[in-house]
Amino acid sequence: MLSYDKLSKKPMLFKSYTGLSVEQFDDIFKEIESKYPKHEIKRLSSLKRERAVGAGRRFKLVVKDRVIMVLVYYRLYITYTLMEFLFGLDQSNVCRDIQKIEELIRQCLPIPQKLHNITKRLKTREEVEEYFPGFMAFTDCSEQPIPRPKNWIRRKMYYSGKKKKHTVKNLYTSNQKGLIVYKTGHNQMGKRHDYRIYKKNHPDLPEDVMSMYDLGFLGVEKDYQKQKSSLPIKNEKGCELTVQQKEYNRIHSAKRIVIEHAICRKKSTG
Secondary structure (H helix, E strand, C coil): CCCHHHHCCCHHHHHHHHCCCHHHHHHHHHHHHHHHHHHHHHHHCCCCCCCCCCCCCCCCCCHHHHHHHHHHHHHHCCCHHHHHHHHCCCHHHHHHHHHHHHHHHHHHCCCHHHHHHHHCCCCCHHHHHHHCHHHEEEEEEEEEECCCCCCHHHHHHHEECCCCEEEEEEEEEEECCCCEEEECCCCEECCCCHHHHHHHHCCCCCCCCEEECCHHHCCHHHHCCCCEEECCCCCCCCCCCCHHHHHHHHHHHHHHHHHHHHHHHHHCCC
16 A cells, blocks of 8 residues: 555655655655644544544554655546455555545645635736746646546547547646646636636736747637737748748747646656
């Protein structure tokens, strides 16, 4: 079974599974551990809770291993069936353990949702440039394969014609240094078009920031006129791009490589 004690003895494997070094995890866990008692009191005192405080099933894993389990789940995006095997729990306990501690972990980790809440409140140009060097942001969607759904409706909705397999999508926005400052809160269906996902889940960026997209986001300049946007020049049917237009697209692509690398690092298990 996976646990902190086993993984921490293999630092390379620890980072591959969690996305954090052992030292980074230890620093973050100190904060989680200090806030956990208050978090549990709040959870057990909820008005929605039907059982008395102290009643109900006990958690089979210690807090540290539950945090490890959440990080492994989101890092590798594996099924509850495999999580059951890795951590020695049944699927219902895996789901329950993740659900009950996820909110606390989100409070302590520098995750995109937290950064996005900060960037929405930036006021001065100096504050904006601190999070968006060069006043630039880069947005793109990424697909990740999932097991073939059993339900035929879900199979249809999650099938990606581009990847020729069942996938989930997420929208990411990064700054020029490759720091992801926004990510969609929930996995989107693989069938859904990138721009449709954007229209329902787009980040709120400061007015001074130029956001760069690929051609999958055609229409963003028209639909979001108050926002500074930059897209490559589309090759019209029957016409070739000029040398200047090709050079513009090359430069545009070279700048956008930042978001490609950021997404690659996030998906990589290395």
